[in-house]
Amino acid sequence: MKIILFDGVCNFCNDTVNFILKRDKQHIFRFVPQQGEKGGLLLEQHGKTDSMLKTIVLIDDDEWLEGMEAVIGITRELKGYVWLSRLLRIIPLKISNVLYAFVAKNRYRWFGKRESCRLPVPDEQQWFL
Secondary structure, eight states: OEEEEEOTTBHHHHHHHHHHHHHOTTOOEEEEETTSHHHHHHHHHTTOGGGTTTSOEEEETTEEEEHHHHHHHHHHHSTTOHHHHHHHHHSOHHHHHHHHHHHHHHHHHHHOBOSSOOOOOGGGGGGBO
16 A cells, blocks of 8 residues: 655645545555644654654655655656656756755745645545545
8 A cells, every 4th residue: 555644734735635636546545644643653653753744755565755755656656647757757866855845845835734634525535544
């Protein structure tokens, strides 16, 4: 199972989840807000509580990917977006991580923030842990 940990109050992060949900036709991803009990537990189990709210996380079996590596891992699995994962791999990881960190640092200012975590609508509940 591939689990995506995301910032549940970040509008940009929630839009990203919506983007993935629409395109994940094979339903390979499950979603967990980092602020929730399950999200906190997953972070703790992997010794990554310092990562909370700083980055998107993809847990692919025992593999833990953060930031741009997670984005590449996610796009690699989305039908029609493999080209994007290949394009992102061309950019040196040092550079792409700096760009990712810049967007992550400014995401609340640019895109806003919710008062509470996103709740899945009934059609989506099976994809959230």
